[in-house]
Each structure stands twice: as C-alpha cells, then as structure tokens.
Amino acid sequence: MDGISTERALLAGSISPALEAAFRTVADADLGGGPKYAPTVMRALSRTVAARAYGKPMLELCHLLRVADAVGGRHGWPALFFGVQVARGPAFRALIQEGGRHCDAFDQDFRLESNGVTIAYPDAPFTVSYGRMGFLAALLELMVTALGYRAVDAEIRAWLDAPFEAQRAATHANALSRLFYDHLREHLSTAQSLRVFARLIAFLEASRGSGFGIDDLDDRAVMDYWYGTVTAGDDEATELRGFRMVTERVGMLRTALQAAFERHAIDTARSVGPDREAGEADPGTVLALLEVHDEEADELRALQSEPAAAVKFLTRREVGELDLIARLGSHAGVLAVSVLRAATFGAVQSRLSQALRRHAPQAEVTGLIDLRECESYDQRLGQWRGLEGRLERMALAALAVLVEADRAEAALEVLARLPAADLSGLRDRLPSEADGSNVIALRPGGVVGMVAALADPKVVGPEVAGLIGDARKALRGVGRSGFGPEDRRSATAVNGMAAGAPLVRRLLVRLQHVRTAAEGRLSDDTFAQDTVRFRTGFRALYGGTA
Amino acid sequence: MTDRWRDLEDDGRRTAETIFSALDVARGLTDCRAPSRPSVSAIWSALATGRALPGGIVPDADLDALLADAASVAFPRQAAAATPQDGIDRHADGARLRVVPSLGAPGQSYLAISFDDPTATASRLIAVGDGAEPLVFALPPPVDGMVQILVDNSDPILVALADADARLYLV
Amino acid sequence: MSGRLRVVIATTAGPSTVRRITAEDPALRSVVCLAGTATALPISGDYDAFVRRPTGVVERDTGQRVYRVDVDRPIDDGRSWQLGFYLAHQLKLADRLAEDDAPAEGIVWATGTVDSDLKVGPVARVVDKARRSAALLATGPPVLAVAAVEHADDLPAGAAPLAVRSVDEALAHLGLVAPVVRGPVDWDPVDWGPVDWGRAGRGGGVLGVSLLLGGAAIVWGLWQTPRSQPATEMPPAAGQLAAGQPAAPSAGSVPVFAPARVSFDVLESRPVGDACGPADVADPGPQGPREVCAVAFRATNAGERPVRIWLYGAVQGGVREYASRRRHTELAVGILAPGEAAEVRVQPPDWVRRSIDVRGLLVLADGDRPQVAQAFGAIDLLSSAEIDALVDGLHDQDVEVREILHRVIPAR
Known part of the structure; x- marks a missing residue:
C-alpha cells in the first residue's frame, strides 16, 4: 500500500x-x-x-x-x-x-x-x-x-x-x-498529531464557523482542506498534503469528536495521574473510546490473523483496495467520494511521490501531474463492482465449506443473509435426546448431518436451499488456498472459513455501501471538475505549469 | 448531548484532541515500515530449538544478558588474550573450555569442553565479540561429560576464542 | 623381518591405510581423522573406547591414553578396524610403522575385532573387502592378510594369509612381542617362528622375555634380530653407536672395565634464531633454567679400555605419559672406545610452559649383559615409575648405573 x-x-x-x-x-x-x-x-x-x-x-x-x-x-x-x-x-x-x-x-x-x-x-x-x-x-x-x-x-x-x-x-x-x-x-511525541488536529479544527472554524459539527466533516471538507492547503503554498502546513491522508485524518476527527461528544454528555472526562497535565483524558478512558470507535475497522486485520488467515480470502491487491474503507469503518459511507478520489487521484499522487523520490525522468513526472493515466471514477466503480463479485463468491464459497463440514456457523451465515429464513425444519434432524427444547443449538461443532440439511428444500425451503446451491457453485469456482478439496479437510481451514465468512460478508457490505453512496453523489461532470482541481493541486505541490 | 464544537468545553475539546492524537499515533505505529531487527523471541527461540540464529544481530549488553539466561554455561571475558598455539583455557561455573594443539597435525587444534556435571549437555557454542554478529558453532553430544571437536587453526571459532573480550556461551 | 610395515584396514569400500598414529594430550579423547584433515570420522567414539581404559586395550598395552590416527579413506562404522589399528599401535610402539609416505617393506592387511583378552573375532563381508583390495594386492610391497580363523578361506588371493585366534599370534608373525601387562611370561626366550612374507619369502624373528621386578611386571628385553643372523652378533666397531634406535645386544665382551673413567654430563641448548643452538655443559639439578630447546646427556670414556654403555635420555613425568615418546627420548647402545664420547639428545616438548624433568640414564658394563640389553630394548614402554624400579633392580644386581635428573623450562 x-x-x-x-x-x-x-x-x-x-x-x-x-x-x-x-x-x-x-x-x-x-x-x-x-x-x-x-x-x-x-x-x-x-x-x-x-x-x-x-x-x-x-x-x-x-x-x-x-x-x-x-x-x-x-x-x-x-x-x-x-x-x-x-x-x-x-x-x-x-x-x-x-x-x-x-x-x-x-x-x-x-x-x-x-x-x-x-x-x-x-x-x-x-x-x-x-x-x-x-x-x-x-x-x-x-x-x-x-x-x-x-x-x-x-x-x-x-x-x-x-x-x-x-x-x-x-x-x-x-x-x-x-x-x-x-x-x-x-x-513518542504527540506534538505533530496535535498540530494536525489544530489545523483541521482551525480550518473548520474558519470555513464552517465555530458551530461546526460532525456532519460538516464530509467529502467537501476533505476536498476543501486538501485543495486549500496545497494551493495556498503554506510551507508550514506540511503534515497533510496527501489526499488519502487528509481523508483518513478527517475520519479520525469524526471519531474523536464523536467520542468527545459522548464523553461530554456523560461528563466523565477527568484529570488523571500525578505526572500528567491537568485535564488530560484518563488513559483507560481513551483506550476504551479507541476500542469502541476503532475496533470495527479491524475486519481486514482479522482476516489476516488466525484463524481466518489459514484461508486466502483476499489477494494482496484486494487488501490494498479495501484498506481505506476498512480504516474509515463507519465513516466510509459519509466519505465515500473521498474514498473514490483517494483510490484514483490519490493513487496518482502516491506514484508521483515515488517518482520524485527516485528522481524519475521529468516526462514521467509531468505525465503524472497532468493526470494522463489517472483511472476514471467509472473505471474505479467498475473495479469495485468486480471486487464485490469476488467477495460475494468468497463468502458464499466459505458458506459451502461450512455446510460441507457440518459446522453450525453455516446456519448463522444463512440467517445473516436471509434473516427471515425459517430453519425450524433443522430441529427435526436433532437426535431425540438432544431435542429438549425448541432452541436450535447453533454453536460450532453442531450435530452431524444437521447442517447438511440446509441444502434440502424440503427441510429449509427453496430460498435457503437455493442459497446453499449458489454457495456450492461458488465453491467450485474458487481456487484460492484453503478452498481446495484437500485443504477443506483440515480443521484449520474450516476454522478459518468459520471466522472469515462473516468478515468477508461485512467487508462486502461496506464496499457496496461506499460504492452506492459515491454513485449517488457523483454528477456527470464531477470527474472533470475533480481532474482540474487535482491537476492544479499537484502542479502547486510538485511543480509544472498551471 | 450536543454535536457542535462550540458547545464542547475544554475537557471535551481536550478529549477530542487526545483521542485524535491517539488514533493518529496508533495508526502510525501499525503502519510504520521501519526495518525490523531480529526479535528477542526469534533469538531466544533459535537458542532454545537449535535453529540458526537470525541474521543481523548486533551484539550489546542486552544480548549478552539474554544469552547468559538462555545458556547453560556462560564464560566471562578472560584477563588476557591467548592463541590456540598457546593453548586456550577458559573456566566458568559448570564447564571448562580448552583449546589443545594437535600433536598429530600442527595446523589443527582440539576444542575440548568438559562439564562439571557429566549429565550436562550443550548443542552449541556461541562466541560474542564486539562489533560482529555472534558466531555459532554446533557441538556434538558430550561423551562422559566432555565435548571434543577438532578444527583447523584458521577456523573462525578459534579466532573468536582467542579474543580476550569474547563472551562464550554454551547453549 | 625387521623393517617398517604399513597397515591397511580392510573395508567394504576398499582398503584404508593408517597414515599416522600420534599420541595426544591425555586429557583429550582419541580420534580417527581423515588424511590429516580436521575431519573426525564417525568411528572416533568407538575408537576412543577401544583405546581408553577400562574398556580399551590400547592404553593398557601401550601405556598411552589418547591417540590420533589418520587414515587415508573413510571408515564409517563397525568394529572390524580394531585388529588393524591394534597391530598399527604395536608397530608404532616398536618404531616399525611406516607412516605417511615412508617406504614400507610390507603391508599388513587386517580386518577383525579385538576383545579385551585380545582375542580376534570374525567380521562381516570379508570376501567383499578382499575383492575391493585387488588393486592393493596387484602392486606394491608384499601383503600379509590377517583376520580371524573363521575367515581362513576368505582372505585375498595374492596375500600371505594369516588366520589367527588372538592378537598375540599376529604380533608374533610380525616379529613383535605380546604386551606385558597381561601377566608375567616365561623367562625362556620364545621363538615366535618365521614370518612368511609370501611372494617375497622374507623371514624374521623376535626374542622377547619379561620378568617380575620389584613386584611389577616389566618388560626386560625385547628386540628383534633377523632370523638369518646368528644369535650372538659381534660388537659393532668402536664409536659406531646406534643413536635414536635401539641396537641389538651383543655377545661381545670388553676386556677391561673401568667405569670410574667414564664421565656422565648433562648439556643444554638454547634457541639461536629459529634453530636450537649448540649444547653447553650444565650443572645438573632442579634449578629449572628457562628457554631450553634441547637437553643432551653425554658419556665420555676417559679410560684406556673400551666400555659397553647403554645411554638413555627421556622426558619424565606427565609429559612423558602423553607426549610421543619417540620424540622425547633417545637411546644409544654400544661400545665406547677410549677417548670417545656418546651422546643422546632430547627435545623437551615446546608446548609445555612449566618446568619438566629430563632423565639421563647411563649403564656401564664390562661385557655382555643380556638382561640389561633386554630391559633397554623396551625402555620406551616403561613409565617413569617403572624406570625407577628398573634402576633399583640394576643397582641390586650391582650393575653400574648412573642417573641425572635435570629440570628445565622448555623454550617456545
């Protein structure tokens, strides 16, 4: 990345x-x-x-x-x-x-x-x-x-x-x-982070007034801050010149403000520790807030951690494509156009930085500044649709593996996709001695043969059986590590499927949300306008004729 | 509850500031691409399992302390340098290490390590000099509390053993 | 047969020649190396056990605890090397092992195990080993093939076969004497019979006896005489001393014996540049002068009659026990004519950084003294304590014995 x-x-x-x-x-x-x-x-x-x-x-x-x-x-x-x-x-x-x-x-x-x-x-x-x-x-x-x-x-x-x-x-x-x-x-100095924070707040106060709120931290704020900073020629504002970085920091500021407003509401922010400046937030509180507001962005990392890491759900490139969305977490939808801009113009800016670092020929640098090879929004949105299709196949294939392995997580995945599905027919498959209640025990390592019945339309209905059929079809088309017939026999791979299937599904939902949000906010000439702005911004930053 | 910046008091603004900088720093730590060094656990694990030590280890006092804890015997620095031809003789709690010139082949020497406890064992001899990566020498199993190997006098391990400042560890 | 012999170990991968045997520091363990390299062969551990007391027989029979053996080809496993190595040790002890590229009169091809009683045991695949030795047998010096009696029919064609039940039989055929520590043997000289060298048809013999002296079993005399020579030889011409190698005892006699006229001195040499300088007469004693590269003992006949002498110099103590005795001892035997001097020269081991004692021993006789000749013939086998006992025994028999104990610190 x-x-x-x-x-x-x-x-x-x-x-x-x-x-x-x-x-x-x-x-x-x-x-x-x-x-x-x-x-x-x-x-x-x-x-x-x-x-x-x-x-x-x-x-x-x-x-x-x-x-x-x-x-x-x-x-x-x-x-x-x-x-x-x-x-x-x-x-x-x-x-x-x-x-x-x-x-x-x-x-x-x-x-x-x-x-x-x-x-x-x-x-x-x-x-x-x-x-x-x-x-x-x-x-x-x-x-x-x-x-x-x-x-x-x-x-x-x-x-x-x-x-x-x-x-x-x-x-x-x-x-x-x-x-x-x-x-x-x-x-570990926080001075630089605090400087960035101060700049962002000053920008918001100046552009939106002191009554700004979280809602003001949107795509427009990202673009305005970035464009204003890079074209103002402010030599001191060196911390945030990358568009992607600005997007990410605006997302962080949303998290920080959200947490501050919550703390403010319950009025528990307090001074701490003998060696700390009065008024600094208690570390435990800060950590708790971080965990609450930052944890959800961990889907990508969870996929790269055991047990899900035993299965290759995503390629390196796909991880890169999803990284910013995962990092922004719940803010990704609000900043959808910024994510799109970061994936296109931001990618060019990254290549520009690298080209300048390696002292690339002027023609190459100029070509990048002039955005000659920049991916269009339509192209990027098309790429995202393709990625959505692959994520869907991965999630479905994982579901098929879980059914094949008779893992109860399969039923949870079915319910996550088809909340209205009636799985009560599975109860009849429970052995009589286990049938003490009306509750289906959906826990790992369920009853042998019970989960396999998910594919039986007579037991679970045609919708669920159709989903399982799609899943099996998807599985046949996936050749990544962990999905092969031999791989699927290992408990490690099946555990990976159980952990990874919901993560992939949630990433898919995030991506779909970002794409549809971006599509809804783009007009026919957005890309053309953005091209002018980024070209101007890049020329201001990296030289070249305006 | 308010969602306007102006309504936040100092404590609230400071909380926002703290959360923002913590997020920023945490991300910085997670994303940093600094070149990593051999980890402490990789070094320890290599010592414990007999695998090769990771490359790029820079000797320092902390490495010595770690090796001393991992080793069954630690030989301190010796008072004066010696040469294999003179016969090197180093003592430590638990073992004695000698280099004895071979009479049968003048260019070779015996490295003989005798343990105070005949049941003691060590699979490697590690020599740590200043400014160089540790030198690891595989040892055969001891026989009746003694390990003996025959080496050419040009062997790096003999050069290391002749270094008065080298610390030796049996692992 | 008195010449030097090469020993090869028969293996299924072909013969492996014993290139060299060297005594090493007794604190070490014995090792078998490949052709002078630092590559210790996997049999080293077993070889150490074969050497070291109490399991080993080599230390018991040679007095030396640790050896390094260099062979020219790998010997991977098994115990069939034991017989060859044992014979090589005994040849080495008698200064008859052809080492490195030294010429050899014959080759001893051996395969077999040796137990603590020196019984030779059968081994596997002797026929294969014989077949793989064809090239060795086709060229070079005559070969004596030695193995256990069970393999009498398996030994290679073209070699003189020697199927034995015990090591003693093989030693006898090689003109060597059996080790002493296994108990006293008869006083009577033993004729070990001829060695049939096959194609060469050479013969040889040995005369060996031992006696009990001072309660310890000590070899008194063993030296070989070519069987073709008369049992009693004429004394060598005056002044013709065999230095560095034991000479055969002579039946010749000296008419006038004047021991008082024979002086016995110790001389020291110090380094001059890279060389060891000339010898100067020193005051014998325990003062321990430094930087001595050689110690010599000189017998000078100031009398008017020839005198028979046995002159011996040797490093004493622990060093003697592990240093190769051949390097640090010297023996001269013969007739010293009037006005003549004989000298033995000993180089103290230069790796020792402390005082060591060097012993000079001079025995004077007016005629043939078979028991003295026999004792000195095997003196390199004796420990320092055993030499002390020997000297006491000679004194008891009124033999003229003089001794100098001189302490020095060796030069580097």
Missing part, C-alpha cells in the same frame, strides 16, 4: 525511528509458524501504547510473569514468553500445561482453569485468561525490544523475588509502567 508509506513519510517525526523499529520488530516476529503476534493484537497494542493505557495490562502481565517463571524451568520467565511460537491462547495453554508438569510445586500456587490460569496468592487469587496472553506477550516483547532486556528483566526479577502476594503486584506493575512511560516520553 504505497499510499500509506508515502503518507507516513510525510508525517514522520511523531514516533522516533527507534520506537518504530521496535514496534515493527515485534510485529514482524516470526518463529517459523507465521507472524508470532496477530495483526489484531498488534493493533490493540498500538492503541494501548498510543493511549498510554498500559497500567492495567502491566498488572496482568506481572501475574502472568509468575506463571511463566514457574513453568520456565531453568530459563525462567523468558521461556514461556519468548518460546511460544505463535502467541495465541491454545499455544500458551499447551506450554503452561507442559511446564507445569515439570514443576513440582506448580499445583501449590497455580490452578489451570478452562479459560486461564489462576495464581493462588494467599491474599487474593488472580486469573489470567489464555486469550489475553498473546497481547500481554506482545506488550512484554515490545518493552524488552524498546527498553532492553536488562532493564526489563531487572524489574521483573524484583517482582518475582518479592513475597508471593497479589497486593504487591501493583507496586511492580507501576515500576514497569514507569519504565515504559519514561521511554515513550522520549520516543
């Missing part, structure tokens, strides 16, 4: 190269089983770091360190954190169970529960869930990478050497937090 890297180069400076390298090092960690940390985990980590909301995770981490130290044998805590090949719950569970068998005293201080490990402190037991361990391991590895092994290990040893009491964990968690906080103070 060239656009992203280009924009990052423009916005460089808020994160030190050292911290970037540390974060990338953790994100790229691969112990031979694919990425150690899932993209969703890394995204959660980035939110936690950005919000400086690592107080609570650090406490959990301290407790998990107790477990790791017990199961690590001679090597101590690093064996669990660094030794786990893929940082997922089941892998941690297996390592802890295995390590516990070799630790005579393990059962005295620890209890293996179904969902995690309980540390049986004499004062207050604490449970760390398996599902949380991947994130905690990523946090620890980021700290070790950024701060150095010795510094982190020294704090950890102090905690492990302390008496075995839950109440002491807070002190040591604070020490770890302090260590990390001091590092981030040197390496």
